Amino acid sequence: MALFRYEAVDSKGRVLRGVMNARSESEVADNLTSKGYGVRFIQSTNPRQTSSSHQASAASQSRRTAPTSVPISVRSVVPLASLAAFFRQLSILLKSGISVHQALSDIIATSRQRKLKAALPVMRDSVQAGNSLSSAMAAYPGIFPAWTTACVWAGELSGKLDIALEQVADDLEREAKDARFGSIWWIITKLTILLAVTFLPLFDLSKVITPAIGANQLDPVVDILIPTLYRLIKWLIVAGFFGVAFLGWTEIKRIPALRSALDTVLLCVPVWGKLHKYRSLNRFLRSMDMMYAAGIPPTTAWDAASLTAPNNAVAQKLKQSASAGGSTESASNRFAAAGLFDSDDIGMAAAGERSGRLPDAFAQLARTYNDRAAAQKSMGRIWSTSAFISFQIAISGLLIIIMTYSYFKSIFGIAGGI
Incomplete structure (x- = not known):
């Protein structure tokens, strides 16, 4: 028989703490469960068993909670x-x-x-x-x-x-703030595409000039208005397909397999790829700092922290580096195995291990990646604004070219037939 400390919760959500004499942790859990309590924590009071019991409990919790494969983060259906x-x-x-x-x-x-x-x-x-x-x-x-x-x-x-x-x-x-900023440009871009596709027939002046000049007796309704409306309706259907595609894309991106593939591709995109990578590593390092400072076993800490990366491709690499390294692998070696960290960052982790101040090293690296992400965000906004302006100019130029080409085509065609 041994004495065990426990923490449980009753049916009203109130936390109960105490000690119980029992043969094992499972017996304590059974006794508490039979009384209607939900078990949160059990630990032996024997000093010689405390450390091993704590590690076993943490390992058990890790096995119960940690997924065998990396779960995929998808955008929430809630704003x-x-x-x-x-x-x-x-x-x-x-x-x-x-x-x-x-x-x-x-x-x-x-x-x-x-x-x-x-x-x-x-x-x-x-x-x-x-x-x-x-x-x-x-x-x-x-x-x-x-x-x-x-x-x-x-x-x-x-x-x-x-x-x-x-x-x-x-x-x-x-x-949410970044999404609001980006949605302004994205909405304008989608509207530009939809309007350009819808009203594209109006920019083809040959459909108006040729009937107007070539007909002996021009009927505006029959010769111009009806054909123009017909072309508008035809292109309006095409624009409708674009609209449905834009709306459907938001839902399709929530498919886990596609979301994971998109995150992998995203890391290869200039500027924005680094932004998402740095933010994910910042989130990971903050979690590592918090858990190492609390004395959580390294393997359990890495398992939990690797899943906190918002980018699924980054989370997958962090998880794989832990699986490849094993429970005795050092943090710096896992950093190197992940293939995500710079050599200076790996050196910082190694210095933290040698000095026994690994949480401080994690905190410093988290600040570093936060600064890097901020720099990439500023650069990304400049790129986005430039791309948006260039796109609007390109669409406007394309419509002007269509209008000019169709005008001269009609004029020279009629002149050649005289």
């Missing part, structure tokens, strides 16, 4: 601003000492987003039954991208859930 507000509210409530279960109940009462409001009661009941918040979120991958769930998992492992939620809110708010 980014609404999702950011959810994480912000949850962080504030937890910082004030309110339990996760009660915080979810409070948010349900104020939420106005339909899909999120429908999922929250189920999540609340799951947490009340003793499951973690990250497990409850994982049941809704369409609402909570995999990287947000992984960030919450990392916060739970490190005991800094409120901080992790705040960081997720910051990232989502920044992403």
Whole structure:
């Protein structure tokens, strides 16, 4: 028999802590479950068993929670601003000492987003039954991208859930701001394409000039208006196909396999590829800093942090580097195996290991990648603005060329027939 500390939650979401005399951790869990409690944590009070018990518990939690393959992060069906507000509210409530279960109940009462409001009661009941918040979120991958769930998992492992939620809110708010900026140019570009395709027949002056000059008795309705309307309707159908394609693309991108392939291609795009890579590595390094500082075993920390990268291709490489390295591989060697970090960054990680200050090294690298991402973002906006202006000029020039060519074609054609 041994003495075990435990932490459990009752049916009302209240946390219960205490000690119990039992033969094993499983017996403690069975006793608590039979009384209607959800088990959160069990640890032996024997100093000689504490370390091994803690590592075994963490490893067990990692096996239960970590997916065998890397889950794919897809864009949430909930607007980014609404999702950011959810994480912000949850962080504030937890910082004030309110339990996760009660915080979810409070948010349900104020939420106005339909899909999120429908999922929250189920999540609340799951947490009340003793499951973690990250497990409850994982049941809704369409609402909570995999990287947000992984960030919450990392916060739970490190005991800094409120901080992790705040960081997720910051990232989502920044992403929402960038999306609003980009959507302005993208909407104008799509409208330009649709309008150009729809009204393209009007720029073909040969269809108007030839009947007007060649006919002995011109009937404006029969000779000009009706043929023009016919051509407009024909091209309007083509424009409709473009419109459906634009709308469908938003949904198609949520297919996991396609999203993963797009993220792989995105890393090869100049400027924007580096921006997404640097942001993903910044997110990964912040999670590593948080968990290493909390004493989480390296393998568990890497498993959780690798999933926090928003770009799926980056997350896959980080996960594969851990699988290839094994549990005894150093952080610097895993950095090198991932193929994502510069040699200076690998050296920084190695210096942190030699000095015993690896969390500080992670924090410094996170700041470095945040600065790099900011620089790429500024450059990307310049490129985007230039590309947008060039596209508008190209479309306008194409229409002018069509108009001019059709005009002179009609004039010279009629002149040649005289």
